[in-house]
Amino acid sequence: MIKPRTPPGVLELLPREQIAFQRMLDTIRRTFERFGFLPVETPVMELSEVLLTKSGGETERQVYFVQSTGALEKGGDGLPELALRFDLTVPLARYVAEHEHDLVFPFRRYQMQRVYRGEKQQEGRYREFYQCDIDVIGKDVLSTRYDAEIPAVIAAVFEALAIGEFTIHFNHRKLLRGFFEGLDIGEDARQVAVLREIDKLDKRGEDAVRATLTGPDFGLEATVADRLLAFSRVRATGHDAAQAALDALGAGTPLFEQGRAELREVLRELRALGVADQRFALNLSIARGLDYYTGIVYETTLNAHPSIGSICSGGRYENLASHYSKSNLPGVGISIGLTRLFYQLRKVGLVGTAESSVDVMVSLMDDAGLEAALALSQKLRAAGLNVETQLEARKFKKQLEYANRAGIRFVVIRGEDEAARGVVAVKDMRRGEQFEVAEAELARTLLVEREQMRALPAMGT
Amino acid sequence: MIKPRTPPGVLELLPREQIAFQRMLDTIRRTFERFGFLPVETPVMELSEVLLTKSGGETERQVYFVQSTGALEKGGDGLPELALRFDLTVPLARYVAEHEHDLVFPFRRYQMQRVYRGEKQQEGRYREFYQCDIDVIGKDVLSTRYDAEIPAVIAAVFEALAIGEFTIHFNHRKLLRGFFEGLDIGEDARQVAVLREIDKLDKRGEDAVRATLTGPDFGLEATVADRLLAFSRVRATGHDAAQAALDALGAGTPLFEQGRAELREVLRELRALGVADQRFALNLSIARGLDYYTGIVYETTLNAHPSIGSICSGGRYENLASHYSKSNLPGVGISIGLTRLFYQLRKVGLVGTAESSVDVMVSLMDDAGLEAALALSQKLRAAGLNVETQLEARKFKKQLEYANRAGIRFVVIRGEDEAARGVVAVKDMRRGEQFEVAEAELARTLLVEREQMRALPAMGT
Numbered sequence: 001m002i003k004p005r006t007p008p009g010v011l012e013l014l015p016r017e018q019i020a021f022q023r024m025l026d027t028i029r030r031t032f033e034r035f036g037f038l039p040v041e042t043p044v045m046e047l048s049e050v051l052l053t054k055s056g057g058e059t060e061r062q063v064y065f066v067q068s069t070g071a072l073e074k075g076g077d078g079l080p081e082l083a084l085r086f087d088l089t090v091p092l093a094r095y096v097a098e099h100e101h102d103l104v105f106p107f108r109r110y111q112m113q114r115v116y117r118g119e120k121q122q123e124g125r126y127r128e129f130y131q132c133d134i135d136v137i138g139k140d141v142l143s144t145r146y147d148a149e150i151p152a153v154i155a156a157v158f159e160a161l162a163i164g165e166f167t168i169h170f171n172h173r174k175l176l177r178g179f180f181e182g183l184d185i186g187e188d189a190r191q192v193a194v195l196r197e198i199d200k201l202d203k204r205g206e207d208a209v210r211a212t213l214t215g216p217d218f219g220l221e222a223t224v225a226d227r228l229l230a231f232s233r234v235r236a237t238g239h240d241a242a243q244a245a246l247d248a249l250g251a252g253t254p255l256f257e258q259g260r261a262e263l264r265e266v267l268r269e270l271r272a273l274g275v276a277d278q279r280f281a282l283n284l285s286i287a288r289g290l291d292y293y294t295g296i297v298y299e300t301t302l303n304a305h306p307s308i309g310s311i312c313s314g315g316r317y318e319n320l321a322s323h324y325s326k327s328n329l330p331g332v333g334i335s336i337g338l339t340r341l342f343y344q345l346r347k348v349g350l351v352g353t354a355e356s357s358v359d360v361m362v363s364l365m366d367d368a369g370l371e372a373a374l375a376l377s378q379k380l381r382a383a384g385l386n387v388e389t390q391l392e393a394r395k396f397k398k399q400l401e402y403a404n405r406a407g408i409r410f411v412v413i414r415g416e417d418e419a420a421r422g423v424v425a426v427k428d429m430r431r432g433e434q435f436e437v438a439e440a441e442l443a444r445t446l447l448v449e450r451e452q453m454r455a456l457p458a459m460g461t
Numbered sequence: 462m463i464k465p466r467t468p469p470g471v472l473e474l475l476p477r478e479q480i481a482f483q484r485m486l487d488t489i490r491r492t493f494e495r496f497g498f499l500p501v502e503t504p505v506m507e508l509s510e511v512l513l514t515k516s517g518g519e520t521e522r523q524v525y526f527v528q529s530t531g532a533l534e535k536g537g538d539g540l541p542e543l544a545l546r547f548d549l550t551v552p553l554a555r556y557v558a559e560h561e562h563d564l565v566f567p568f569r570r571y572q573m574q575r576v577y578r579g580e581k582q583q584e585g586r587y588r589e590f591y592q593c594d595i596d597v598i599g600k601d602v603l604s605t606r607y608d609a610e611i612p613a614v615i616a617a618v619f620e621a622l623a624i625g626e627f628t629i630h631f632n633h634r635k636l637l638r639g640f641f642e643g644l645d646i647g648e649d650a651r652q653v654a655v656l657r658e659i660d661k662l663d664k665r666g667e668d669a670v671r672a673t674l675t676g677p678d679f680g681l682e683a684t685v686a687d688r689l690l691a692f693s694r695v696r697a698t699g700h701d702a703a704q705a706a707l708d709a710l711g712a713g714t715p716l717f718e719q720g721r722a723e724l725r726e727v728l729r730e731l732r733a734l735g736v737a738d739q740r741f742a743l744n745l746s747i748a749r750g751l752d753y754y755t756g757i758v759y760e761t762t763l764n765a766h767p768s769i770g771s772i773c774s775g776g777r778y779e780n781l782a783s784h785y786s787k788s789n790l791p792g793v794g795i796s797i798g799l800t801r802l803f804y805q806l807r808k809v810g811l812v813g814t815a816e817s818s819v820d821v822m823v824s825l826m827d828d829a830g831l832e833a834a835l836a837l838s839q840k841l842r843a844a845g846l847n848v849e850t851q852l853e854a855r856k857f858k859k860q861l862e863y864a865n866r867a868g869i870r871f872v873v874i875r876g877e878d879e880a881a882r883g884v885v886a887v888k889d890m891r892r893g894e895q896f897e898v899a900e901a902e903l904a905r906t907l908l909v910e911r912e913q914m915r916a917l918p919a920m921g922t
Binding site: 018019040043046049053098361374377 | 462463464465466467468471473474475476477479480482483494495496497499500501502503504505506507508510511514523524525526527528529541542543545554555556558559560563564565567569570575577579588589604606607610613617729730733734735782784785786787817818819822831832833835836838839842846847848849850852853863866867
C-alpha cells in the first residue's frame, strides 16, 4: 500500500475550490477575448536547447529536465533533451519565431497554462502554477498605443473577478533612465544596480535604501540620493493627477521627455477607453524586470491587501525573439500568476469553496420512479441546467445530506403524490425553503432563480 | 541563433486552429457539467513512487521522468523523484484515495488535461495529448445504473460537437466471461489470451483469427471457435434490436445471465434518458482493457469514418485505488483522446481553422479618430462582443487584409462622413457586403448577426 500524496509545491484543489478557480480562469479568458486576444497553447515540454538560450542564470537552476526511459535520446550537449517551460514568455518567443509567416501582426495572444520552477519550498511559492498572460507583438514596430490597451484589459479583468478595489501602477523606463542621465548616472550597470536598490523601497524602507545609496557601494551624494528618493515617491492616481505630476517633474533629457510624452499619451487613451480614474496610478517607484523592459512597466495591487504585493505585472520590451529570429519583434505584455493569487485570496477569505456547478439534483424516492427521474433530468438539461440525478433510492435524508455537502442549491422531489398532481416539489437548500411548481414550469423557474443568483457577488465564501 | 521548433510528438496549433480546438474543449466541458460531473485538475508531475505502482510494464517504459538541477533530490529508489502522468486514471485513483474524506460519493468527476507518453514517433501518435475523462466512483458499491448514464453523456457530447453520425458500441465482460465458461474456457489467462485474439478481428479478419484459435497456440475445436466467432459477430443497434439480440443468445451460466440482466437494464435506461436508438449498439466483439474492466465496456466510432477507430472508450472497473486505499472504490468511466481526435478530424476535413474569436474589428481611418474608436470599442465590449481595435491608422486596404487573414467577420468603419451622420459602416467580410447602421444600434445589430451565425453548423472549415 502506497501513501497517496502530491509532490510538494503544487496546489491541488477539492472540487468546490476547483469550481471557484475555474470560474476565475473563465472570467479572465472571456475578458482577454473581449479585447481581441487570440488563444495560444504550447507544449509543456520544450527542447532544452531552445528553452535555455540564456544559460547559467537563476532560471536554469530552477529548470525541470525531462527524460524518458524508453523512446527518447539525450541531447548532444549532455543535458536531457527536454525541459519543462518555466514561464510563458520564452515559449511565446519560440512560437512567434517559428510561426512568423502564418501569424498576422500586430499579434495579440493570450495564454493560460501551467509553468514549472524548482523553487525552494516556501509558503505560497509553487513549483507548478498557472500563468495567464497577454502580449501584443508587432513586426518591426509596435505603436505605444498598445501600452494603454494592456491596463484597460487588466482593469476589465479585475473588475470582472470582483475581488475588491485595485490599482494598476505604472512607470516608464525611459523616464527613469532619462532621469538617471540627468543625475549623471549614465552607465547601464550602475543604473541597474541603483534601480535594484530602489526596487527594495517597500521592503527595506527609505532610510535603509538612502544609507545604501550614499554608502561605499554606490557613493552617491546625499542630494542625488534625495532627488532619486523624491522621484520614486511620486504617486498620482487617475488621469488629471498623473498629468499634473508629470508636469511637475521639470525639464529633462531627450530620453526623459520621450518617456514623459509616451506616458501622457497612455493617460489620454486610458481616459478614452473609459478606465475609471481610481483604477490607475503613475507610480515612479516601480522599476521591474531591470534588464528586460524598455518602456512602460506595470504592477497591480489590491488596495485592501497591499501585503499580497503585485498580482499582475508586465511592461514593454524591445525585441521578443532575438535568439530565434532576425526579425525585430517588439512587444508589450502582462502576466497574472493565478495559482499564487488564488492561494492569497483564499487566505484572506476573498475566494474559497464555490456553490456546486450542479444547479439541480433530481432526487429518487423509489425504484419505480427511476425512468421518470431520468426523463425529467434530461428535460432540465435540454433547457440549459446542470443536473445530477440520484440513481439510487437512498433514504431521502441521505440524499439531502449529499446535496448539502456537495453545495447543490436545488433539490427536485417528485413523489407519487406530486406526480399525480402534475407538480414537483423543489427544496432550495440555500434559503432553506420548499415550494411546489407545475412540472411544465420547472425548468423556467429554476433558470430564473439561477440568473438571479448569478447577479449576486461572483465569488463564494 | 537557435532554430525555433517544438519537440517531436506534440501538436501545436495556429490561433485559428486553437480556437476550433478550444471550442471542442468548451463543448465537452459544458456537456460534462450538464450531467453533474465536477471538475478536477491534478498536477502534471506525480511522485514516481506513487505513479508507478505497477512496475515493469509497457507503461513504465513510456514514462517521462522529471529532475531538477537545483531544489529537488532524487528519490530513494534511484529513480528520479518525479514523473509526468501518462493518463488521468492513476491520478484520479491517487486523488480519490488522498481526499476520500473530503469527497461526497458517488463522486462524478471530469478531468480535461494533457498526459505524457514517450511513444515511438508515428503519424497521429502524440507524446503530449489531451484526455477528457469522466468517471463515477462509488464508496463500497456503485449501482449499475451509472453504466447507462455514461453513454448518455457521450451521446450528448458528440451531438454537441456535430462531427457527424456516431455509434456507441457496448459489450459486457460478465456476458463474455460467462460465455467462455459455457465453452469450458474457464481459466482466466486463457480467456484473456482468447479475448486478445478476438480483439484483433477488425485488424486481422475472421479467417486469420479462426486459424489462430484452432491452431497449436489455442487448440480450440472448430465448433468452439465458430461459436466464439458467431458470438463476436453480434451487432444490434438501438433498444429493441439489442434486447432481441440478447434474447436470441440462449441460456448461459449464472455469470452470463447476470451480464445479460445488466445489459437489459442499461438499454431500458438509455431509452428513458431519450438517447436516440441509432446512437448505441450492442456489439459483442468488443473486449477492451482485458485485465482492467469487469463489467460494461464501451467504444465509440464515427459512422462515416470507421478507419479512425474508437474515439471514446471506457467501461466499469472493480476497484479504482487498491494501491492507495483499503476502501473499495468501484467505478465506471470513459475517455476521449482529444488531441488525436482533433488530428484525425482535421485530416478528414471535419474541423480546421475556425473564424476568429474576434467578432468585430474597429478600424481606424486617421489619428484624430483614435479616441472615438477606443470609446466605440469599449461600448461594443460592454454589450458582450469580442472587439479588436486597430490602433494605427494604416491604409484601409491593409486593415481589411488583416481582418481577412485573421478571420474576423465584421469590420466597423467610422469616417468623418459617417460620424457626422451618426452612423457607422459595417463590412461583413463573410458575405462580402457593406451596410450602414445607426451608431446606437450597432451593438444590437452585431449581436443578432452573431447569434444567427452561431446557429449554423458549429465547426469551421
